[in-house]
Amino acid sequence: MNKIDISSLVRENVKSLKPYSSARDEYQGAASVYLDANENPFDTGYNRYPDPQQLKLKEQIAKIKNVHQNQILLGNGSDEPIDLLIRAFCEPHKDNVVIPQPTYGMYTVSANVNAVKIKTVNLSSEFDIDLGALEQTWDANTKIIFLCSPNNPSGNLLTERKIRQVLDKFNGLVVVDEAYIDFTSSAGFVPYLKDYNNLVILQTLSKAWGLASLRLGICIAHVGVINVLNKIKPPYNISDLTQRVALEHLSKEALKNNWVKEILAEREVLQKQLLTIGFVEKIYPSDANFLLVKVTAAKETYMKLVEKGIIVRDRSAVVLCDNCLRITVGTKEENKTLIESLRKL
Numbered sequence: 007m008n009k010i011d012i013s014s015l016v017r018e019n020v021k022s023l024k025p026y027s028s029a030r031d032e033y034q035g036a037a038s039v040y041l042d043a044n045e046n047p048f049d050t051g052y053n054r055y056p057d058p059q060q061l062k063l064k065e066q067i068a069k070i071k072n073v074h075q076n077q078i079l080l081g082n083g084s085d086e087p088i089d090l091l092i093r094a095f096c097e098p099h100k101d102n103v104v105i106p107q108p109t110y111g112m113y114t115v116s117a118n119v120n121a122v123k124i125k126t127v128n129l130s131s132e133f134d135i136d137l138g139a140l141e142q143t144w145d146a147n148t149k150i151i152f153l154c155s156p157n158n159p160s161g162n163l164l165t166e167r168k169i170r171q172v173l174d175k176f177n178g179l180v181v182v183d184e185a186y187i188d189f190t191s192s193a194g195f196v197p198y199l200k201d202y203n204n205l206v207i208l209q210t211l212s213k214a215w216g217l218a219s220l221r222l223g224i225c226i227a228h229v230g231v232i233n234v235l236n237k238i239k240p241p242y243n244i245s246d247l248t249q250r251v252a253l254e255h256l257s258k259e260a261l262k263n264n265w266v267k268e269i270l271a272e273r274e275v276l277q278k279q280l281l282t283i284g285f286v287e288k289i290y291p292s293d294a295n296f297l298l299v300k301v302t303a304a305k306e307t308y309m310k311l312v313e314k315g316i317i318v319r320d321r322s323a324v325v326l327c328d329n330c331l332r333i334t335v336g337t338k339e340e341n342k343t344l345i346e347s348l349r350k351l
């Protein structure tokens with residue numbers, strides 16, 4: 007159990023910042039005439055600004071995730087909360103973030119955009135947390151450690167006990183990115199929010215929920231952390247269209263669960279078939295909707311697949327991923343096309 011002083015982590019300028027107060031923040035009731043936001047009065051279906059706090063949508067997500075809605079911040083994909091977290095808590099040119107490698111690339115990009123130093127440390131050969139190495143990497147200026155579980159591009163869940171040890175020992179924010187959590191049988195880290203106020207969870211509607219083009223990322227944390235992010239987020243960061251469509255889809259949890267089931271069954275089939283391909287050397291265990299596949303010559307395989315109109319992700323330049331391709335599990339037909347093409351190479 008770790009309870010840290012969140013306000014001591016916040017950047018000084020953010021602490022003293024007076025956030026922008028939008029028209030829809032200042033008046034939230036129902037009225038018959040709205041002349042407060044310089045909108046066009048003619049109804050296009052989109053002429054009014056959206057709810058800046060997305061209260062209906064948060065209410066629904068709070069129910070599904072079993073948290074309070076004031077523990078939620080919604081973003082334009084999870085990429086927005088990643089950026090907000092770095093901007094709110096890391097002083098450029100002074101603070102740093104720790105990013106175990108290999109992992110999702112946006113933590114590095116966002117830190118670089120914000121002129122925040124990055125300290126890297128390798129995951130183990132099984133792509134798990136190397137606690138000793140991680141502890142030696144963070145220092146007094148480390149504000150955030152990014153842990154991705156299931157990890158992209160390796161696909162595995164990080165060991166729960168190790169994540170808890172990091173939460174216990176590190177006096178800064180531990181971001182656990184659970185973009186792929188719906189593909190696992192793990193409850194993830196939401197149940198630990200009551201124990202750790204330095205725990206920040208990222209989830210998204212882009213994967214299992216099938217809404218990548220909608221751009222809706224979910225950040226769940228202690229209200230103290232969420233309040234800081236709310237202070238600096240753009241006022242109307244989630245469009246009304248996104249809020250409405252997301253609400254509609256969140257009521258179809260059974261459909262999402264069926265897709266997950268089907269994708270997981272297809273993952274097993276794909277894995278078995280890939281293992282029959284001569285140049286496939288290894289498939290790493292996956293808890294996600296993709297497989298990290300080691301082949302004899304990744305670049306050439308990638309290029310030959312491109313020629314056939316099949317795009318996978320060449321991860322061979324990434325640390326610990328020598329000659330690896332990351333392959334998303336597609337539909338039965340798509341996977342069949344992939345396997346047939348690989349057989350012909």
Ligand SMILES: Cc1ncc(COP(=O)(O)O)c(C=O)c1O
Pocket residue numbers: 082083084085086110154157158183185186209210211212218221222223
């Ligand atoms: C681990 C991880 N986190 C976050 C994202 C981005 O999610 P979003 O579409 O919500 O920005 C991805 C996308 O591939 C990802 O792999």
